[in-house]
Amino acid sequence: MVMQALPRPVARAPVTRPPRLGIVGRMPTHTNDRTAPAVRLQGVRKVYGTGSAAVTALDGLSIAFAPAEFTAIMGPSGSGKSTLMLCAAGLDEPDAGQVKLGSVDLAGLGDRERARVRRERTGFVFQSYNLVPTLPVWMNVALPGLMGGGRPDRRAVDDVLARVGIAGTARRLPAQLSGGQQQRVAVARAVLSRPAVLFADEPTGALDTAARDEVLALLRSLAADHGTTIVMVTHDPVVAAAADRVVFLRDGRLAGDAGARSAAELGRELARLGGAA
Amino acid sequence: MIRVALYGLRGHPAALAGTFVSIALAVLLVTVTLSCAIAAQRPELAAADPELADLATVLLANAAAVAVLAAAFTAASTLAYSAAQRQGELALLRLAGAGAGRVGAVLVLEALLIGALAASVGVAVGLPAAGAFAGVLPEAGLAPVGLDGALAAWPAWIAAGVGIAAVLLGALPVAIGNARIPPITALREAVAPPLRMTPARWVAAALLAAGALAELPLLRGAEDGTIAAYLVMLTITLIPLFAACSPVVARGLLALLAAVHRGGGAGLIAVTAARTDLRRFTATATPILVTLALGAGILSGSGTVSATLYSGAPADSADAVAVFTVVGLTLAYTAISIAVVFAMSTARRRRELTALRLAGASRARALGIVALDVALVLAVATVQAAVITALVVLAAAWSLVGHAVVVDVPLGTVLLVLGCCALLAAAAALLSARGALADPMPVGAAD
Ligand SMILES: Nc1ncnc2c1ncn2[C@@H]1O[C@H](COP(=O)(O)OP(=O)(O)O)[C@@H](O)[C@H]1O
Ligand SMILES: [Mg+2]
Numbered sequence: 132m133v134m135q136a137l138p139r140p141v142a143r144a145p146v147t148r149p150p151r152l153g154i155v156g157r158m159p160t161h162t163n164d165r166t167a168p169a170v171r172l173q174g175v176r177k178v179y180g181t182g183s184a185a186v187t188a189l190d191g192l193s194i195a196f197a198p199a200e201f202t203a204i205m206g207p208s209g210s211g212k213s214t215l216m217l218c219a220a221g222l223d224e225p226d227a228g229q230v231k232l233g234s235v236d237l238a239g240l241g242d243r244e245r246a247r248v249r250r251e252r253t254g255f256v257f258q259s260y261n262l263v264p265t266l267p268v269w270m271n272v273a274l275p276g277l278m279g280g281g282r283p284d285r286r287a288v289d290d291v292l293a294r295v296g297i298a299g300t301a302r303r304l305p306a307q308l309s310g311g312q313q314q315r316v317a318v319a320r321a322v323l324s325r326p327a328v329l330f331a332d333e334p335t336g337a338l339d340t341a342a343r344d345e346v347l348a349l350l351r352s353l354a355a356d357h358g359t360t361i362v363m364v365t366h367d368p369v370v371a372a373a374a375d376r377v378v379f380l381r382d383g384r385l386a387g388d389a390g391a392r393s394a395a396e397l398g399r400e401l402a403r404l405g406g407a408a
Numbered sequence: 409m410i411r412v413a414l415y416g417l418r419g420h421p422a423a424l425a426g427t428f429v430s431i432a433l434a435v436l437l438v439t440v441t442l443s444c445a446i447a448a449q450r451p452e453l454a455a456a457d458p459e460l461a462d463l464a465t466v467l468l469a470n471a472a473a474v475a476v477l478a479a480a481f482t483a484a485s486t487l488a489y490s491a492a493q494r495q496g497e498l499a500l501l502r503l504a505g506a507g508a509g510r511v512g513a514v515l516v517l518e519a520l521l522i523g524a525l526a527a528s529v530g531v532a533v534g535l536p537a538a539g540a541f542a543g544v545l546p547e548a549g550l551a552p553v554g555l556d557g558a559l560a561a562w563p564a565w566i567a568a569g570v571g572i573a574a575v576l577l578g579a580l581p582v583a584i585g586n587a588r589i590p591p592i593t594a595l596r597e598a599v600a601p602p603l604r605m606t607p608a609r610w611v612a613a614a615l616l617a618a619g620a621l622a623e624l625p626l627l628r629g630a631e632d633g634t635i636a637a638y639l640v641m642l643t644i645t646l647i648p649l650f651a652a653c654s655p656v657v658a659r660g661l662l663a664l665l666a667a668v669h670r671g672g673g674a675g676l677i678a679v680t681a682a683r684t685d686l687r688r689f690t691a692t693a694t695p696i697l698v699t700l701a702l703g704a705g706i707l708s709g710s711g712t713v714s715a716t717l718y719s720g721a722p723a724d725s726a727d728a729v730a731v732f733t734v735v736g737l738t739l740a741y742t743a744i745s746i747a748v749v750f751a752m753s754t755a756r757r758r759r760e761l762t763a764l765r766l767a768g769a770s771r772a773r774a775l776g777i778v779a780l781d782v783a784l785v786l787a788v789a790t791v792q793a794a795v796i797t798a799l800v801v802l803a804a805a806w807s808l809v810g811h812a813v814v815v816d817v818p819l820g821t822v823l824l825v826l827g828c829c830a831l832l833a834a835a836a837a838l839l840s841a842r843g844a845l846a847d848p849m850p851v852g853a854a855d
Binding site for chain 2: 222245246249251255257260261262265266267270274275276279281282
């Protein structure tokens with residue numbers, strides 16, 4: 132696997148924000164308590180549809196992710212992996228149970244506060260929908276800060292772009308980049324805003340092996356250098372083998388949870404659970 | 409080939425809704441006005457009160473002409489926008505071996521199918537509506553009594569023909585502009601090429617500018633009573649001139665706004681997105697430009713003429729009614745186009761809005777960015793309409809040489825029209841954006 136030079140921490144604050152007010156602003160953004168989980172789901176239940184069409188996507192799931200932990204989530208298609216990410220990130224609301232990001236209970240927050248938690252504490256690298264197609268790369272990278280009302284710092288953005296290996300693309304539109312480059316833009320955003328938790332849903336799904344290994348190396352370095360908690364859904368045993376911990380889901384329930392394992396072991400486990408993700 | 413065109417229509421119902429609605433409404437309006445205008449000229453009616461018959465005919469024919477023009481503009485901009493959104497699909501046709509001619513033919517055929525469908529709906533609704541309208545007009549003193557008895561059905565066929573002609577007029581430049589799309593476009597993620605001043609646009613702009621200049625001697629030589637009519641003609645020449653130049657005008661105005669806006673936040677995001685997606689921007693700006701410029705241009709032109717020649721009192725109160733009816737009908741007509749175009753183009757911003765939410769925008773913030781975009785569209789259309797109005801008033805002053813010119817711009821009415829446009833556009837865009845944001849994030853392998 133190609134491991135490239137790990138990005139160094141960002142030297143200066145990328146965006147100057149106005150003083151924060153409100154519920155979230157009064158809380159510490161990064162908890163110093165290394166033992167409290169960065170993300171905690173307790174008895175989370177999510178049902179889509181009603182009546183005979185109801186699908187239970189998450190069935191009372193409880194799971195926690197420690198700070199700086201890099202977890203891979205695997206499981207058959209439809210097992211609830213994406214729903215887990217949406218609920219953990221506060222993008223969708225569970226029908227029952229509790230979701231906590233650090234010390235913040237998402238259930239108590241309105242849409243505005245959730246959005247603030249999202250841009251200040253979380254980052255996303257998804258297979259698609261990461262980037263706003265009508266904004267140039269540099270603005271996409273600076274987006275969480277921009278949304279907070281700050282002014283963009285172009286030099287900090289250029290630094291980060293160079294660090295993830297796509298220097299010189301700042302003024303391009305996302306559609307003018309390859310799939311691997313687009314994923315790096317999403318990673319660059321996470322490097323710049325240094326979220327406490329990064330959610331990645333099949334971030335390497337559309338990439339060739341070289342691009343896959345590079346994106347994976349970038350994710351690992353985020354966890355190692357910045358203490359970012361990474362929760363990554365993948366169907367690729369090779370990708371999952373790079374994680375500290377691998378969790379299996381089936382039918383919206385936990386079907387396995389263990390430390391790092393080899394790709395071959397993971398492949399066999401996945402087959403036993405019923406096919407590819 | 410028909411099958412390919414039908415497939416295109418089925419795949420993009422929302423994209424082509426704007427074209428459909430504008431043509432159907434135009435055909436409906438032309439059916440109503442044209443049948444009444446022709447009925448008023450029937451000998452048995454015209455003989456009783458020739459002046460009233462003439463008034464009715466002029467008024468109705470004007471309304472019909474304006475509706476057709478507005479329909480052609482709206483159809484052209486919505487067709488251009490939807491073709492730009494479908495670069496990948498058109499390139500696939502080329503990749504599958506279709507020549508440029510065939511791609512162009514598919515686009516024209518598609519437009520014709522929409523036009524035919526829209527025209528049928530327009531006629532089907534228009535015929536009974538004409539009967540009702542012909543019953544009401546004489547009561548308002550705007551047409552001879554007995555108008556409804558004199559109605560014929562054949563003007564409806566003319567209306568249908570005019571509607572289809574308008575859609576063709578809109579489709580031809582789009583077909584010519586997109587026929588030569590490189591097949592390789594299909595293999596990359598489809599990016600609509602940026603909106604630019606094409607040679608076709610320059611030619612159209614030059615011809616329209618020449619036409620506007622040619623109207624000036626006519627204006628100068630016109631008799632007092634016909635100046636207002638020539639000013640209407642000038643207004644409807646200037647509108648397509650500005651629409652043809654919209655790539656440079658909108659780009660320039662947005663660049664200016666971006667330069668003035670020093671902060672970050674939602675303003676920067678909205679302006680940048682508008683500059684990147686200039687096609688969407690101008691497609692939504694066109695019906696507002698048409699509405700504002702028609703309203704302000706025609707009312708200011710005739711207002712200035714009346715104020716100068718008759719010290720404010722119009723020569724003939726029927727004239728004022730006529731102008732107001734034309735403008736009123738047009739505004740009612742374009743209002744629907746505005747709503748449809750904003751709803752349609754905002755629904756297409758789903759991906760954009762979803763990505764914004766992912767990066768930490770609350771629903772309210774995402775909607776705020778959409779609202780800012782509406783404000784930008786209104787600002788750019790208003791500036792263009794103001795320039796058109798100023799030119800019309802200048803031309804009015806020029807034609808009234810020898811008189812002490814009194815400029816009369818009905819600011820209150822114009823602001824009312826602007827307010828209506830703003831309300832409609834904002835309501836359509838925000839409701840549509842709310843719909844686009846309703847679902848939880850579509851993520852994972854499914855997309
Ligand atoms: N928006 C939705 N509406 C209805 N059903 C959904 C929706 N999202 C997911 N589901 C269903 O919930 C289940 C879990 O989906 P998902 O979390 O996407 O699974 P995975 O990511 O593991 O493939 C599936 O059966 C899926 O069909
Ligand atoms: Mg999924």
